[in-house]
Each structure stands twice: as C-alpha cells, then as structure tokens.
Amino acid sequence: MALHEIHVTINDEPEQVAVPANMTLMRMLREKLALTGTKNGCSAGECGACTVLLNGEPVNSCMVLAVECDGARIVTVEGLADEQRLAPIQETILSEGGVQCGFCTPGILISAHALLQRNPNPGEDEIREALVGNLCRCTGYVRIIESVKEAAKMQSLAG
Amino acid sequence: MKSAGSQPTASPIGENAPRIDARQKVTGAAVFADDIQFGDSLLHARIKRSPHPHALIRKIDTARARALPGVKSVVTGEDFPGHIGLYLQDRYIFCRDRVRYIGDPVAGVAAISEEIAQKALDLIDVDYELLEPVLDPELGIRPNAALLHPDLGQYVVANFIFPKPGTNISNHFKIRRGDVDSAWGQCAAVVERKYRIPHIQHVPIEPHVAVAKVEESGEITLWGSSQSPFAQRNLIAQSMGISQSRVRVIAPLVGGGFGSKAGVSMEALVVAIATKVRGRAVKLLLTREEEFYTAFVRQGLVAHFKMGCDAKGRLLAMENIFYWDGGAYTEYGVNVTRAAGYSSSGPYEVPNMKTDSYCVYTNHPVGGPMRGFGMPEMHAGLEQCIDELALQVGMDAVEFRRLNCLKTGSTLVTGSKMHPTGLPICIEKTAEAIGWGKKAPPSAPNKRRGKGLALMWKAPAMPPNAGSSAWVELAEDGTVTVGVGGQELGQGVFTVAAQMAAAALGVPYESVRIATPVDTRYSPYEWQTVASRLTWSMGNAIVNAAKDAKRQILGTVAEAWGETPEDLEIVQGVVISYKSEKEIPLKNLAIYGLPKPNDQGWRGGPVIGRGNFMPTYVTGLDPETGQGERAVVHYTTGAQAVELEVDLDTGRIEILRGVSAFDVGKAINPGLVEAQMEGGFVQGMSSALFESLNLKDGVVRSPSFVDYRIATTADAPKDLQAIIVEVAQDDGPWGARGIGEHSMVPTIPAIANAIYDAVGVRLEGPPFTAEKVYLAMLEAGIVK
Numbered sequence: 001m002a003l004h005e006i007h008v009t010i011n012d013e014p015e016q017v018a019v020p021a022n023m024t025l026m027r028m029l030r031e032k033l034a035l036t037g038t039k040n041g042c043s044a045g046e047c048g049a050c051t052v053l054l055n056g057e058p059v060n061s062c063m064v065l066a067v068e069c070d071g072a073r074i075v076t077v078e079g080l081a082d083e084q085r086l087a088p089i090q091e092t093i094l095s096e097g098g099v100q101c102g103f104c105t106p107g108i109l110i111s112a113h114a115l116l117q118r119n120p121n122p123g124e125d126e127i128r129e130a131l132v133g134n135l136c137r138c139t140g141y142v143r144i145i146e147s148v149k150e151a152a153k154m155q156s157l158a159g
Numbered sequence: 160m161k162s163a164g165s166q167p168t169a170s171p172i173g174e175n176a177p178r179i180d181a182r183q184k185v186t187g188a189a190v191f192a193d194d195i196q197f198g199d200s201l202l203h204a205r206i207k208r209s210p211h212p213h214a215l216i217r218k219i220d221t222a223r224a225r226a227l228p229g230v231k232s233v234v235t236g237e238d239f240p241g242h243i244g245l246y247l248q249d250r251y252i253f254c255r256d257r258v259r260y261i262g263d264p265v266a267g268v269a270a271i272s273e274e275i276a277q278k279a280l281d282l283i284d285v286d287y288e289l290l291e292p293v294l295d296p297e298l299g300i301r302p303n304a305a306l307l308h309p310d311l312g313q314y315v316v317a318n319f320i321f322p323k324p325g326t327n328i329s330n331h332f333k334i335r336r337g338d339v340d341s342a343w344g345q346c347a348a349v350v351e352r353k354y355r356i357p358h359i360q361h362v363p364i365e366p367h368v369a370v371a372k373v374e375e376s377g378e379i380t381l382w383g384s385s386q387s388p389f390a391q392r393n394l395i396a397q398s399m400g401i402s403q404s405r406v407r408v409i410a411p412l413v414g415g416g417f418g419s420k421a422g423v424s425m426e427a428l429v430v431a432i433a434t435k436v437r438g439r440a441v442k443l444l445l446t447r448e449e450e451f452y453t454a455f456v457r458q459g460l461v462a463h464f465k466m467g468c469d470a471k472g473r474l475l476a477m478e479n480i481f482y483w484d485g486g487a488y489t490e491y492g493v494n495v496t497r498a499a500g501y502s503s504s505g506p507y508e509v510p511n512m513k514t515d516s517y518c519v520y521t522n523h524p525v526g527g528p529m530r531g532f533g534m535p536e537m538h539a540g541l542e543q544c545i546d547e548l549a550l551q552v553g554m555d556a557v558e559f560r561r562l563n564c565l566k567t568g569s570t571l572v573t574g575s576k577m578h579p580t581g582l583p584i585c586i587e588k589t590a591e592a593i594g595w596g597k598k599a600p601p602s603a604p605n606k607r608r609g610k611g612l613a614l615m616w617k618a619p620a621m622p623p624n625a626g627s628s629a630w631v632e633l634a635e636d637g638t639v640t641v642g643v644g645g646q647e648l649g650q651g652v653f654t655v656a657a658q659m660a661a662a663a664l665g666v667p668y669e670s671v672r673i674a675t676p677v678d679t680r681y682s683p684y685e686w687q688t689v690a691s692r693l694t695w696s697m698g699n700a701i702v703n704a705a706k707d708a709k710r711q712i713l714g715t716v717a718e719a720w721g722e723t724p725e726d727l728e729i730v731q732g733v734v735i736s737y738k739s740e741k742e743i744p745l746k747n748l749a750i751y752g753l754p755k756p757n758d759q760g761w762r763g764g765p766v767i768g769r770g771n772f773m774p775t776y777v778t779g780l781d782p783e784t785g786q787g788e789r790a791v792v793h794y795t796t797g798a799q800a801v802e803l804e805v806d807l808d809t810g811r812i813e814i815l816r817g818v819s820a821f822d823v824g825k826a827i828n829p830g831l832v833e834a835q836m837e838g839g840f841v842q843g844m845s846s847a848l849f850e851s852l853n854l855k856d857g858v859v860r861s862p863s864f865v866d867y868r869i870a871t872t873a874d875a876p877k878d879l880q881a882i883i884v885e886v887a888q889d890d891g892p893w894g895a896r897g898i899g900e901h902s903m904v905p906t907i908p909a910i911a912n913a914i915y916d917a918v919g920v921r922l923e924g925p926p927f928t929a930e931k932v933y934l935a936m937l938e939a940g941i942v943k
Contacts, residue, residue, distance in 0.1 A: 036194035037187020039414070041364045042447040046864035049364055077187035090185040094177070097830050100838065101649025102184030103365040103414030109185060128872040135864065137362055137415050138649045139834065140841030141875040 006070040010035070011079025019066040026050040026061035028069075029076060037077040037106045041135070048134035051107035052076050058114040060133075077106035080113060088158070089113050092150035093143075100138035108134045112148045121152055171658045171668040172893050175830035179654045179673060180412065180647055190411050190676075192384040193368045197440045201370075202231055204432050204443040205276040206425075207266035207283045208453065209258035212294070212522035212857030213305065214287035216256055216265065223282035224268060229275035232435040233283070235266045239431050243398035244490025245390065245422045246622075247322065247329060248315040249308055252398060252427045258287070259307055259487030260522050261857050262453040267432040269441045292857050296482035296519035297461055299327040307487065307520040317622060320493045321782060329485060330493040330518035332500030334572055334785035337511030342476035346467030348551035354540030355924040356460040356907075357851035358484065361529050362869055365414020366450045369426045371433035372440040378405050379430055385410040386421040386646050387687040392679045394423045395430055406430075411676040413688075416648040417842075418528035421689045422491045424454040451862035456852060458492050458526025459484035460536040464544045466509075472554045474563045476511040479503050481537065485518045485526045492526040493518045498620035499533035501780065501790050504572035505541045506582055506616035507563045512572050514785070522857050528689055534617045534904045535843065542613035542908030543921065556912070557590045560614055565796065567886075574786040581822030581886035582796035586614065588882045592818040593800035605807045608815075609917025612800040613905035618791035619690035619897060623777040627693075627700040628683035631660055631708045631768040637732050637746030639666055641701060642674045644685030645693040650899050651831040652693045658827055659698050659892055663705030665729030666745065683769075691795065691897025694827060696772055698892035703770025715763030716743065719753045774890065793888050795896045797821030799840065799905040801876075805917045807942050810933025812914065814844055816878040817906075824888035824896035832898050836881035839902020845870035847907040847925050 003018040010033065017032050026043075029035040029052070038061055041049030045063040052061045053075035080087040086094075089112045099105050108131060115122055115130040122130070127148045128141075136144065183189040221233045236255035242248035254265050266283050270276035293299040293307060304327055308314075312324030322329045343349060369383035379401075385391060388408035396403040413420060429443035445454065461482040468474050481499055485492045500516035549559035564586060569577040590596075593610055601608040630642040641660045647653045657671040674682065685697060713724040716734045720727075726738040735742040747753075752763025780787035802816040819836040826832040849868040853860040861867040887894025907925050915921055920935040936942045 030194075034196055035187070036190070036196075039191070039365070040193065040444075041366065042864060044447060044863065046447070047364055077185075081186055086185065093185055094181050097178075097834050099178065099181045099184050100651070100834065101363070101365070101413060101415045102180070102189050103191065103363070105184050106187055124877070128875075131872040133871075135362075135364055135869060135871065137364055137417070137842065137869065138838045140837040140839075140879065141870075141872045142837050142841075142879050143834065145872065145875070 004067050006067060008069050009073045011075055017066070021067055023066045024062050025052070025064040025066050025069055028066040029061060035076050035078055039103055039106055041103065048107040048111065049104050051110045051134065053110060053114060058111050077109055080109060087113060088151040088154040089116060089147065092147040092154060096143045096147040096150055098139060098143040098147040104134055104136040108136065108144055112151065115148065116151055116155060120155055122148065170662045172662045172827055173829065176654055176658050176668045176828055178651055179657050191365055191414050192370070192382055192411055193444060195370065195382055195411070197370065200439055202269040202271060202436060202439050202441045203273040203276050204267055204269045204429050204441050205273065205280050206264045206428060207280045209254065209261060209263040209265055211258060211287055211289055212261050212292040213290040214258050215290060216254060216258060217286040217288055219266060220284040221266060224279040227275065227279050227282060229271040230268060230279045231271065232269040232432050233266065233279070234431050234435055239399070241398035241400055242314065243394055243423060243427055244488070245394065246317045246320050246494050247490050249329065249490050250488045252431050260524055262524060263487060264428055267428055269432045269436055292522035293327060294521060294523070294857060296484040296521055299519045299521050300482065300517060307522065319497065319779060327520040328517050329489040329520055330496050332497045332516040332785065333783060334500060334503060334512050334514035335783065336572065336574065336786065339476045339478050339511045339513040342511040343467055345469060346475055347470035348548055349465065349467035350544045350547045350551060351465045352540060352544050354462045356462070356536040356539055357924060358459045358523065358854055359457045359846055359850040360451050360852060361417035361419035363415030363417060363419055366447060367420065367425050367445040367454050368443070369429045370440050370442045371430040373433045373437050375437050377401065379407065381406065381408045381426060381430055383408065383410060383426050384413050384420055385426070386413060386416045386648060386689060388677050388679050389644055389684055390687050391423050391426055395427050398427060408679045409676055410646060413646055413648045417530045418689060419455045421528050421687050447864070448862040451867065452524040452852065452859040455527030455529070456486065456524045457529035458486060458495065462537065462540045464540055466544055466548055468548055468552055470552065472549065472552050472559050472562055474507055474509045477504060477509050478513045481516040483516070483518045483526070484521050484523055486521055486523040488525045489518050489520060491528055494620055495526070495528065495533040499537045501573050501785060502534065502616060502618065503537065505538060506565045506614050506796050508565055508569040509572065523854060524859065530842065531617065531900045531904045532620050532690065534615060535846065535907060538613065538615050538904050539907040539925065542905060543911050546912045546915065557586065557595050557612060560586055564614060565616065573780060573790045575789050578793055578889060579886050580794070580796050581884040582614065584884045585796060585798040585820040585822055588820040588884065589798040589800045589818050592880055592882065593802060593816065595800070601804055606804045607807060607917040608802065608804050609913040609915070610800065610802045611909045611912030611916055612798060613908040613912060614798050615901060615904035616794045616796045617901050617904055618794045619692040621686065621690050621692065624773055625686035626771060626773040627685050627697040628771040629697065629700040629704040630683055631664065631704040633708070633745060633749035633766045635746065635750050637670060637744060637749055639664060639671045640674050641671060642683050643697055643701070644677055644682045645697045646677055646688035648688060650835060651828065654831065655694055655827045656697065656701055659701050660705050663702045664709055666732040670732055691899040691901065694895050695891045695897055698895060699772035700770045702892050703772060704768045706768070707770055708766050708768025711766050711768065712745065712748070715748060715753060718762055792890060793896055795821060795823065795898060795901050797901055797905070799909045801909045801913045803910065803913045803917065805914060805932060807936065810929040810936060812848060812927060812932060814876045814910070817844070817876045818880045818882065819902055820882035820884055821898055821901055822884040822886050823898045824891050825885050825894040826883045827893065827895055829883055832883055833881040835898045836902045837879050840879060840906055841870050841875050843903030843906025844910065846903070847910045847927055849926050849928070851926050
C-alpha cells in the first residue's frame with residue numbers, strides 16, 4: 001500500500017510520518033512512534049482507552065485515520081506532564097487511588113484533562129458525562145470521579 | 160486516603176502506602192504485553208474458527224492459504240496431538256476431529272501483516288459434518304443428549320474431580336450431610352426456587368494478547384498478558400511434549416484479568432503457530448469480538464434450591480442442585496463446580512444438607528474462572544431464598560441472617576469447624592450503614608424505593624498443593640528487591656508485597672522494589688494469580704524470605720559485634736543492638752559483609768533470603784459425602800446492602816447507595832482493600848443490571864460493547880461505602896485474608912432483594928434490565 005507523508009505535532013514535538021492510507025491514528029502512535037501509552041481496547045470506538053487530544057478535542061484515535069491528521073496537534077498521555085511535573089489530574093488520580101490495572105487510565109486522563117480545560121469547575125454530572133465513553137472494569141469509577149473534582153480544586157488554587 | 164497522623168511508623172502494615180505501580184501508569188510509561196516492541200520482523204497471527212456449535216471435522220485444506228504471499232506459517236490440530244487443561248485435560252490446542260463451540264480454533268496463520276493473515280483464513284477450507292448441539296445443561300445431562308466428549312474416560316484428571324464417562328457430566332460434586340428427607344417434616348417454612356444465571360464475560364479493558372518466539376533450539380519464549388505464567392509454562396510444555404524448563408513466560412503488567420487470563424486459553428495457539436516459523440516472534444491479539452467468547456467466559460448456571468427452617472427461623476435443611484453450563488471444555492471450570500458444591504450452604508450453619516453440583520458440557524463458549532469462581536452465580540439465588548424464607552416464617556431478613564450465619568466454631572457444610580470470622584460484625588455494620596428497617600420516600604411519585612442485603616462466603620479454590628515462593632535481595636545501597644511470581648492485575652499486589660517485605664525485614668517501604676516483569680526464568684514460582692490468594696499465600700512466602708534474609712544479616716552483625724542475634728533488630732534499614740546500642744545501616748554490609756578486626760578477612764557476603772509457602776494442612780473430601788477435615792484454607796466472609804429506586808414508568812433501576820463490609824483478617828493496605836470493595840461492587844452491579852452474552856443456538860449475540868453493556872460513569876452509585884472488618888486469620892500474614900473476588904459475590908442478590916422490597920417482584924435471573932423489570936411489574940399488576 002502506498003505511503004503518505006504527514007506532518008503532525010505530537011506533545012509539542014514536530015513529527016514527520018509515512019503512513020498507509022488505512023492506518024488509524026492509534027496505530028500510528030503505537031506502531032510508528034512507539035507512543036504506547038495510548039491503548040487499544042476495542043479498535044471500534046467503544047471503550048475510550050485510545051483517547052487522545054486532536055486539535056484540543058478528545059477523540060477515539062482508533063476511529064481517526066492518520067492521514068486525516070496532517071497538520072494537526074495531538075496530545076497523548078505521554079504529553080500531559082510538563083517535564084517532571086505531573087498534570088493536576090495525574091496527581092489527583094494517584095492521590096485518590098483512581099488507578100488499578102491502569103489500562104483505561106491514559107484515556108481517562110485525556111478525557112478528564114480535556115474537560116478541565118474547557119470547564120475548570122465541572123459538577124459531578126458533567127464529570128460523569130465527560131467520562132461516560134471511557135470504560136473501566138476495575139475501579140467502579142468513584143475514585144476516578146473524585147480525582148477529577150480534586151484536580152479542579154488544585155487547578156483553581158494554582159490558577 | 161491518607162491515614163491519620165503522619166508520623167513515620169516502624170511498620171508499613173495497615174498503612175495506605177502509595178501504589179508502587181501507579182506513577183508509570185499515569186504517564187503512559189507502564190508496559191503491557193501489546194506495548195513490547197518487536198520490530199519489523201514481527202509476524203501477526205489470526206485464528207480460523209468454527210462457525211458451528213457442534214460438528215465433526217471431515218477435512219481441512221490449507222493449501223491455498225499456504226500459497227498466499229506473506230503467509231509464513233499455517234497450522235492445524237494435525238500437528239499438535241497433545242491434550243491441554245488445568246484440572247481435566249479435555250482440550251486440544253487446535254481442534255483435531257471435532258468442533259464444540261462457535262469460535263473453536265481449527266487452524267492458525269502467521270503472516271507479515273494482520274491483513275494478510277486475515278485474508279489467509281478465508282482461503283482455508285474446512286469440511287464439517289454437523290452434529291446435534293447441546294445448548295442447555297439440564298438437557299445435556301439426559302441420557303439421550305448428544306455426547307460432546309466420547310473420550311471423557313481417557314482424559315487425565317485431578318483426583319478431586321469426578322467425570323462420568325459416557326455422559327456430558329465432567330464433574331459431579333456431592334454433599335450428603337445429616338438427613339434432608341426427614342428434616343422437611345420438621346420445617347415450619349420451606350422455599351423451593353429455580354434460578355437461571357446467564358453467561359457473562361470478564362471484559363478486561365486490555366484484550367488477550369500473546370507473543371511467542373521459538374528458537375532454532377526449540378526453546379520457547381512467550382510474552383503475554385497473563386495471570387498464570389507458571390501454569391502456562393507447565394501446561395503448554397506438557398501438551399507439546401517438551402520439558403517445562405524449555406518454555407519461558409514473560410508477563411508484564413496485566414490490563415485487567417478477573418480470571419479470564421488465568422490458566423491457558425489463547426496462549427497455546429500462538430506458541431503452536433510459532434513452532435513452524437522458528438526465530439521469529441509471532442503476535443496474537445484477540446479482537447474485542449473474540450475476547451467476548453473465545454477466551455474464557457463465566458459459565459451459566461441453572462440452580463434449584465430447596466431450604467427450610469423451623470418456627471423460630473433456624474435453618475434445618477437445604478437441598479441444592481446446580482447444573483453448570485460448562486461449555487465446550489471444562490478443563491478449568493470443573494473446579495468452579497466443586498467450589499460451589501463445598502460452599503453450597505452459603506455462609507450458614509445447616510445441619511441437613513444435600514447438594515449435587517454437576518458440571519455439564521454444552522456447545523457453548525468455554526466456561527472458566529471468573530472473579531468469585533462460582534460464588535456470585537450460586538449466591539445470586541441462595542441469598543434470595545434466604546429472604547423469602549425469612550418472610551415466610553415472619554422474620555426480618557437481617558434478623559434471620561444474624562441467627563443462622565456462620566460464627567466462629569460453627570460446623571460447616573463439609574463437616575469442619577469455622578475459623579475465627581467477623582461475619583456477624585459485617586452484618587451489623589452493613590445493616591447500620593444502609594439504615595436497615597428505615598424507609599425513605601422515593602425521589603419522585605413514579606418511583607419506588609427499596610433496600611436489600613445479602614451475605615457471602617468464599618474460599619480460595621485451588622489444588623491443595625498450590626505453592627508460592629519469594630526471594631529478597633539487598634543491593635549496595637541497602638535497597639531491597641523482592642522477587643515474586645504473582646502478577647499485578649490492578650489489585651495492587653506489588654504494593655502489598657513491598658509493604659510486607661519492608662515490615663518483615665525492617666526497612667522503609669520506600670526502599671523496597673519488586674523485580675518485574677514476572678519471568679519464569681528468573682522469578683520465583685507462583686501457582687497462579689487467582690482465587691484472591693496472593694496477599695495470603697505469596698505474602699506468607701515473602702515473610703519467610705524476609706525472615707531468612709534477616710537471619711543472615713543479624714548473624715553476620717552478631718558475629719562482628721560479639722553479640723547474639725536475639726539482641727539485634729533491623730529498624731528502618733538499620734541494624735541496632737538493644738544490648739550494646741550499637742548500630743549499622745544495612746547498606747554498609749549488604750553486599751561486601753563486614754571486615755574482621757586487624758585485616759583478618761571478612762564475614763557475611765551478599766544477602767539473599769528465600770521463602771516458600773504451601774498450605775500442607777488442606778485435606779481431601781469424601782467423594783460420596785463431601786465431608787472432610789479441612790477442605791479449604793479459609794473463608795473470607797462479608798455482606799453488602801443496597802438502596803435503589805425502580806422507575807414504574809420504565810422499569811429502570813437506579814442504585815442510590817451501596818455498602819460493603821468484608822472480614823479481610825487484616826488490611827495490609829486499607830486503601831487498596833476499599834478500592835477492591837468499590838470496584839467489585841460496581842462489577843457485581845453491572846452483572847446484575849446489564850450483562851449477558853445472550854446465547855441463542857450457540858451464537859453469542861452480544862459480542863461488542865454496544866450490545867454488551869458494562870457499567871459506565873453514568874451508572875456508578877454516588878454513594879459507595881466500604882467497611883473493613885478485621886478478625887485475624889491464623890494462617891495469613893499479619894492475619895490477612897484475600898478480598899479481590901469477594902466484593903462482587905453478594906451484589907446480585909442484594910439488588911434482587913432490594914427490587915423485591917421496592918416493588919414486590921422477583922425475576923428468574925439477572926440481568927435485571929428495565930424491560931424485564933417492567934414486564935414483571937406488569938404481570939404482577941403493579942403497573943398497568
């Protein structure tokens with residue numbers, strides 16, 4: 001299959017990648033760039049484990065073709081921390097105990113981060129709605145929801 | 160989350176130590192099996208599967224697939240004649256003569272891309288002769304049912320499993336205790352009910368994945384998402400007729416298991432494919448659809464309960480028959496049916512018991528271990544019957560449970576005595592927290608509110624010789640590395656392992672690390688990460704290893720100081736003498752030992768402690784009566800209660816509150832214990848309200864997240880309470896018992912009992928979907 005050269009900015013780094021037309025963004029991240037923090041849970045846009053920010057919006061990267069991303073800005077879980085400093089949601093999901101097996105965690109963090117960027121002070125229902133597409137089988141979600149609330153507090157204190 | 164007070168304590172036991180694996184999991188650095196990079200030489204495997212529930216294989220033609228450019232390996236069952244299985248070796252790696260469920264593997268392909276491998280599958284022609292399928296366990300047990308395993312009598316089987324050759328029964332477990340038949344006459348109330356529990360699936364968010372590489376020498380390396388690296392080494396080697404030490408299993412972090420990644424399922428397939436393309440790694444990643452029905456599923460259950468009590472509410476008798484829909488192969492599932500048998504009284508003292516637990520072959524997906532190992536299915540009906548019996552005899556359901564539940568010293572269904580248990584405390588705490596007996600008004604006129612409560616018990620179900628081992632090693636800087644063979648599935652066992660090693664050795668928690676990933680070449684043996692057994696069993700091995708290391712260290716220091724080891728202790732990584740008040744940090748002697756005076760050489764040397772554990776006190780059960788001295792190591796007990804609302808217009812159920820209380824003996828890390836209780840509650844709730852594989856004619860009709868709904872953030876209760884009860888266990892480290900599985904065992908009946916409390920209807924089985932609840936209310940005349 002013919003390859004297409006695309007230019008993308010991933011976690012603030014410019015990248016040039018040659019991808020086949022049928023390659024998804026998820027596979028490009030995992031297979032071409034070894035950014036394996038983005039997880040493959042269903043390849044069908046149903047579980048949210050592969051969520052990344054595409055031009056600031058959370059998307060299931062298994063549902064986006066890599067060639068569509070030419071010129072796009074992408075943020076993956078690897079790009080959430082600033083140097084050694086974790087993002088607030090990363091800090092609070094640790095302190096609240098919202099991580100168990102960790103497989104859904106990258107997608108959860110991206111969805112929560114996107115929510116906090118567009119709504120710095122979300123209510124409980126808004127948090128639940130923002131994360132409804134991110135399936136987790138371990139935690140029962142309660143601590144994840146708490147960690148988003150705590151991250152909002154932390155951000156408002158810092159901001 | 161932080162425990163009260165921030166003084167550093169000598170022991171990290173009972174502290175909420177931060178998860179050792181969490182930081183890597185929030186930065187994307189954590190490595191799961193599918194994340195390991197194998198480069199461009201990696202081949203991709205796909206599996207040709209049976210489209211029929213039951214058929215004989217007349218012929219498989221792989222010639223066209225082999226000719227497809229890019230295809231590197233094509234295998235069928237012809238190449239692999241060995242059987243495989245954990246308790247009953249009833250499977251081949253690939254089907255050889257017969258297929259027994261839709262999805263049964265008949266051929267495997269490896270190619271340079273997934274697309275080519277997939278294309279090759281279409282070029283494999285299989286000629287089938289269709290057979291009558293068995294689709295119900297109660298029908299499958301009849302003499303005229305089609306036989307799935309005519310060779311059942313020839314299979315290798317564990318000595319506590321009892322197959323009936325010539326039938327579809329792969330295990331029949333019996334309890335005969337007291338005299339049930341004459342007890343019914345003394346009963347003031349008798350309840351007789353039948354429940355049907357559907358097949359569900361574990362749904363780990365990480366699908367099964369395995370990569371196999373076979374060297375020119377024939378040595379096999381398997382990387383996989385695995386709860387059972389050592390069992391996989393053993394079973395795959397046995398099946399292939401090679402020695403165990405020639406199979407190496409490397410198992411990184413597991414993205415959720417819940418039992419589905421225990422034993423061997425798809426891993427043997429990729430090993431078989433890799434044997435034909437030596438020197439190249441071959442990856443098999445199940446699609447989400449395959450995940451739903453080609454690895455393990457939770458078997459279905461048809462359960463008949465009859466129970467009775469006297470006028471004072473004392474349980475006198477139970478007669479239970481379980482027909483387990485074990486699926487096409489029951490190599491692992493047979494022990495689920497045994498566990499349900501020896502636990503079939505529920506957590507109650509019942510003087511007269513008769514149980515028949517049948518594991519039945521059907522042409523359904525392969526039933527295997529799932530969180531709770533038969534207990535959620537069994538308790539689902541049993542704990543509803545208890546409510547009904549209490550109602551009949553005119554007693555409050557909690558009062559009835561208080562009266563009949565197991566207490567320390569109670570006689571168990573198997574004839575042995577109950578060890579110290581906090582079950583009565585769990586009942587009190589749960590009832591208090593949910594506000595038992597108090598009815599709050601519903602939130603809207605079209606809603607009805609109800610409360611329900613259920614109890615549970617569960618023992619680790621395993622062979623009596625399931626062992627654990629561990630080592631403890633010190634580095635130059637005094638850092639302690641702990642070798643374990645148990646797996647981190649999310650439950651937090653690496654964290655708890657580090658806490659226990661730190662406490663037993665006398666070093667700070669922060670200076671302990673776990674040797675990962677688990678690798679059967681370097682890691683110490685562990686039977687499997689199942690049965691909620693690691694904190695207890697592996698914990699005992701770690702304590703023994705740490706004590707061994709400590710003995711070496713104190714011996715060296717005692718010699719150097721001219722003191723006795725009994726006067727020495729290790730505190731916060733420093734050896735101190737209570738006698739001479741001397742002290743020396745571990746790092747000063749961990750590797751090089753200590754110099755003798757006057758340059759007369761050295762003493763000590765690198766410290767490495769070893770320890771193991773096996774519950775050698777477990778005895779067998781009489782095959783005819785199910786009676787024996789100590790059938791299991793111990794039982795974790797607990798209770799759950801829910802408050803919910805039923806919407807009269809739609810039948811929709813909303814869980815408002817959930818309360819869990821479990822006796823964990825000792826919470827090594829209370830935060831992690833609470834997290835298990837919460838997560839288990841929601842998984843149990845999900846199975847109660849939403850989940851079913853929806854089998855019809857052997858076809859799984861819900862193999863995707865769209866058709867098979869699991870709980871989301873929209874469903875999790877806003878109020879979830881976890882209560883830790885600690886009545887110490889005599890054979891556990893610091894008194895600890897397991898908690899991983901237990902938290903989803905009583906959830907289905909607690910919800911069912913609450914639905915009854917709200918609207919007065921009971922359903923034959925879960926899921927209690929809005930549609931089923933509405934129709935039941937319609938039938939009962941509650942809505943029109």
